[in-house]
Structure formats: C-alpha cells, structure tokens
Amino acid sequence: MLIIRKAIEISSPKYSKNNCSAxxxxxxxxxxxxxxxSISLVLAAVQNVRAAAARTRCGNNLRQIGLALQQYELSYGWLPMGVAYQNGKAxxxxxxxxxxxxxxVDQNSLWLQALAAFQQNSFFETPPHFPILSKNMPLxxxxxDFQAQSPYNSGIFSVALxxxxxxxxxxxxxxxxxLFVDSSIKLIEITDGISNTLAVGERPPSADKTLGWWYAGWGQVLGNTPTGSCDSVLGVRELQVTxxxxNCSPGPYSFRFxxxxxxxxxxxxxxxxxxGGNFVFCDGSVHFLTYATDSILPALATRSGAEILDSIE
Incomplete structure (x- = not known):
C-alpha cells in the first residue's frame, strides 16, 4: 500500500496558487x-454605415438642386447666373x-425677403440682409460637413455656409x-450633352470661412470684377488670384483630398x-466621382469642348 500511495503522489500533478492565478x-x-x-470592428462598421448614409443624403441634396436648376431653366429659358455682377449694376x-x-426649393418667402432687402440696400453686407445672410439652408x-451646419459669426454679422x-x-x-459670373447658359447650348456636363459639386467652406457663402458673396476678384470664384462657383483647374x-499656390488646382x-x-x-465627392450633372443625375477621375474632370466641366469620354466613373 505504501508503494501504491507513493506512485500516486508522484504521478499526480500539483497545482499551486501561483500557477492557478497565472x-x-x-x-x-x-x-x-x-x-x-470586437468593439473596434463594430465601431468601424457603425462608422462606415454612418458615412455611407451621409454620402447618400448628400447625393439627395444635389439631386434636388439638379431638379431645381432644370425647373429654373424651364421657367426662364436659361440656367441662373453663377453670381450676379453686371458691371456693378445687377x-x-x-x-x-x-x-x-x-x-x-420651397423657399419662395425667403426669395421675396431677399428681394425686399435689396430694395432697401443693394449691398448684401448690410442690416436688411442679415436675417437671410445668416439663414442656414440644410439643402x-x-x-x-459639420462646420457648415451652423452660421459663422464674423464679428459683425453671421453668415450661413x-x-x-x-x-x-x-x-x-x-x-x-x-455657372459663372453673369452666366445665362441654356441647356440646348451644352453641346457636350447635359448628361456629360457638371453642374454642381462638393467643396466645404474655406478654413477661414471667407469663402463658401450661399446667399451672396464676391469670391475672387479678377481685375475689378467679383467673379464668385471659390465662393459659390469653382473651376476644376481653378487659379488663385487673390x-x-x-500663401497658396497660383494653381491650377486639381480634384483631390x-x-x-x-x-x-x-x-x-x-x-x-x-x-471622392458627389456631383450633380446638368441632366439632374448624381454621381460619386473618385479622386482617380481627376484627369477627366476638365472634359466634364466644359459645356462644349467636344471631348469624347468612355466613362464618367
């Protein structure tokens, strides 16, 4: 019996508290x-879903804008001016x-308010315009673009972006x-085809918030003419003349992050x-263009350049 007990003691593993704790x-x-x-994967998935949803809603905004442009052209016979100047007499x-x-876009009362403000003062940076200038337009x-979702306070007045x-x-x-200063382009004049020509694209307001005002603005001034460039309109190979x-390069600039x-x-x-970014074309269609498509953007931006494109995406 003694031999058997010794054998059992030798063959049985011994666990210490330290081993168990380790x-x-x-x-x-x-x-x-x-x-x-798991949490990282879930958060990444949630973030991707939110980003996709925001991109879709953004595309819907541009789709409504594209439809409004077509309705405007149907009413007047031409697309709206990119920005109004007319030698200072607009x-x-x-x-x-x-x-x-x-x-x-169901904002006729705001349009009438704008007309009334211009009757009081032709310069948009004056008190009659402040209520409209600061009016945030989710569309x-x-x-x-979280920074553009609330008006920017310039210190004198607030500006919606x-x-x-x-x-x-x-x-x-x-x-x-x-869409450029004093433009009045008819859809029939877009000989490249309205489905092949850009109308509106994405670009967040400038870091200093002096560019990207929806209501009115000078933009870049060329000679003595405010062009609205980089404020409400933009070229795909834009130049910097301000x-x-x-401190910025004179350009030309390209479509990039x-x-x-x-x-x-x-x-x-x-x-x-x-x-990339969303763009609405002159036919009202919305396309998400990646930064890799930069090389074809000059062809898409011109209304009558006679360029031949195999694909726009």
Missing amino acids: YSMIELLVVISIISI PQLSITWMTRLLPY FVCPS TSYLGSEGTNLISKDGV PHYS GSLNNDCDAFHFWSLHPG
Whole structure:
C-alpha cells in the first residue's frame, strides 16, 4: 500500500496558487483582447454605415438642386447666373445661383425677403440682409460637413455656409462651364450633352470661412470684377488670384483630398466623404466621382469642348 500511495503522489500533478492565478490572468487577457477587437470592428462598421448614409443624403441634396436648376431653366429659358455682377449694376448684386433657386426649393418667402432687402440696400453686407445672410439652408450643406451646419459669426454679422459650388468650367477666366459670373447658359447650348456636363459639386467652406457663402458673396476678384470664384462657383483647374491667399499656390488646382484646416483647399473640389465627392450633372443625375477621375474632370466641366469620354466613373 505504501508503494501504491507513493506512485500516486508522484504521478499526480500539483497545482499551486501561483500557477492557478497565472493561468487565469492569461485567460483574462485573451478575453479582453477579443472584446477590444470586437468593439473596434463594430465601431468601424457603425462608422462606415454612418458615412455611407451621409454620402447618400448628400447625393439627395444635389439631386434636388439638379431638379431645381432644370425647373429654373424651364421657367426662364436659361440656367441662373453663377453670381450676379453686371458691371456693378445687377439688381441683386452678388447673389448666387443658390439664392435664385429659392422659389424652386420651397423657399419662395425667403426669395421675396431677399428681394425686399435689396430694395432697401443693394449691398448684401448690410442690416436688411442679415436675417437671410445668416439663414442656414440644410439643402445647401452636406450632412458630413459639420462646420457648415451652423452660421459663422464674423464679428459683425453671421453668415450661413454651403458645401456645394457651381461648376464654372475650367477656371474663373475660361467661363466654359455652366455657372459663372453673369452666366445665362441654356441647356440646348451644352453641346457636350447635359448628361456629360457638371453642374454642381462638393467643396466645404474655406478654413477661414471667407469663402463658401450661399446667399451672396464676391469670391475672387479678377481685375475689378467679383467673379464668385471659390465662393459659390469653382473651376476644376481653378487659379488663385487673390492677395488674401498669397500663401497658396497660383494653381491650377486639381480634384483631390482636402483639409478643413487648409485655406488653400478652397481652390479645388473635394469632400468629407472618403475617396471622392458627389456631383450633380446638368441632366439632374448624381454621381460619386473618385479622386482617380481627376484627369477627366476638365472634359466634364466644359459645356462644349467636344471631348469624347468612355466613362464618367
């Protein structure tokens, strides 16, 4: 019996408290790692779903804008001016194409308010215009563009911002697009085809918030003419001609990723969606164009360049 007991004692494993504790700690670390990875995957999935939803809502905004542009053209026979100047004699000086679309996006009362304000004072940075200048318009703001979702306080007045700029074509000099200073382009004049020509695209307001005003604005001044460039309209190969932004390259700029903190990114189309941005074409269709399509944007931006494209995406 003694021999058997000794054998049992020798063959039986002995567990100390230290061994047991070490084994439990390893298990705990493994479980924590699995939970951490699972949470990361879930959060990433939620973030992707939210980003996709915001991109879809943004596209819906542009779809409504495209429809309003077509209704405007049907009413007047031409698309709205990108921005109004007319040698300083425009009845509503410096208003943008977005302001002219107000009656076509269920905002006729706001349009009438704007007309009344211009009757009181032709300069938009005056008290009669302040209520409209600060009026936030969700239709003109991308859901991903959080900084544009509330008015910017300039210290004197508040300014409502926009994430969408009209396509002036190549740049502020060429005026070969559909929305530029004093433009009055008819759809029939878009010989490249309305389904192949950009109307409006995404670009968040400039970092200093001086560019990206939906109601009215000067934009870049060329000679003595405010062009609205980079404020309410933009070219796909835009030039920088403003002393205020002398730290930025003169251009031309291309379609690429930008930053909310970089003023120089005001000179090109970009968005807060990963990989590209939404554009509405002159036929009202909306396309998400990736930054890889930059090479074909000059062809898409011109209304009568006679370029031949195999695909727009």
